[in-house]
Amino acid sequence: MKRDSRLSNILHALLHMAEHETRHGAPMTSDMLATCLSTNPVVVRRTMAGLREQGLVASEKGHGGGWRLARPLDQVTLGQVNLALGEPGLFPETPPVEADGCLVEAAVNDALAETYAAARALLVARLNDITLADLAADFSRRMAAHPERDRLHAHHGKA
């Protein structure tokens, strides 16, 4: 998990999970996902725990256990995933303080709060407009345009 954005990585993982599930009929383990994301299993579990709380994924223990999507691809929006991740790195929260009497500060904070809120609203709206199914479809389109070889896992694994 180098310098990538959280959301980007998790989406990547979710799509691979869906793929794997339909292809092998079995969920992916934390270890598989960790290898896939270049991180370690505990971090995967931590992150996935957030998604599970939002009902996006489910986990199973024991033999044949692992992670699977809890809903069809077209019923999970990027906004939901982003929310489950705690809306990472969005905006500097304009401090709710402003209470200590400086009217300069109050004017500044109000203006910024409004501005950030507008940008955040747009972002959330757009994220909620895109489902995992959309991304999968986009992927298929690209796959069709580059059929010459397997372009799915070229960079996963270590060898």
Place this chain on the structure above:
Amino acid sequence: MKRDSRLSNILHALLHMAEHETRHGAPMTSDMLATCLSTNPVVVRRTMAGLREQGLVASEKGHGGGWRLARPLDQVTLGQVNLALGEPGLFPETPPVEADGCLVEAAVNDALAETYAAARALLVARLNDITLADLAADFSRRMAAHPERDRLHAHHGKA
């Protein structure tokens, strides 16, 4: 400089600088600003150095020296200030990598890049629409609504 956002603090400082300048005809020193922002002078200089490079403020050494705005209030936009600060905490940069062959990753990154770009564009547009003069005017309006006592520096200084 506690848990506040960079931009918010600097705007606060800039408005106080303008105030001070017109009131006393002298620039504010890094020490004054440091006290005002609850930080220390070196941090102030570091930050202001960025603004100076963008031509927003000017510094003078020696006796009577310090920091002053390099332009009238209505010719400095919040966007310019934000830019000078390096656009802190905006969005997770969608990685430009995508080159290593995974089409899933490519699809994800493209979708996110588009979405973030749209939100960022809105944010920048709004910030460029607000000038320091607007904030000062807003402040004056609030001042008029609360004339009972000095509501300017209530929380500055230590005693």
Place this chain on the structure above:
DNA sequence: CAGTCACGTAACAATTGAAGTTACATGAAA
């Protein structure tokens, strides 16, 4: 009923980036 697999979680170490600090150099005014 072991034995193994995989998640769940707490506790701790490593890393990273920002902020604070010290120290010293440079330029300007008194």
Place this chain on the structure above:
DNA sequence: TTTCATGTAACTTCAATTGTTACGTGACTG
């Protein structure tokens, strides 16, 4: 020439995230 103030480099905290180890629980296998 002394004092004030910025300019900057180098170092130290400090906080947040991430990585790691360790151990517990549930589930399937044989």
